[in-house]
Amino acid sequence: MTLPLVTEALAAGLDNDAAVAILSLSAIVPPLALLTLVGFAGPRPHCTTNLPTPDVGEPE
Numbered sequence: 658m659t660l661p662l663v664t665e666a667l668a669a670g671l672d673n674d675a676a677v678a679i680l681s682l683s684a685i686v687p688p689l690a691l692l693t694l695v696g697f698a699g700p701r702p703h704c705t706t707n708l709p710t711p712d713v714g715e716p717e
Contacts, residue, residue: 660684 664684668677 661684664680668680671677
């Protein structure tokens with residue numbers, strides 16, 4: 658069984674909307690938090706703004 662199925666089974670017997678909302682959030686928040694952390698921890702692009710400029714010479 659997956660977490661959303663367990664959440665739905667628990668919520669089926671409840672008449673309390675607040676409890677159903679908390680159970681639903683408990684199934685949604687962990688994957689979203691994991692995606693956010695993986696997105697921030699991913700590889701960073703290299704910054705090229707600090708590279709020295711090449712010598713071009715005198716304009717003709």
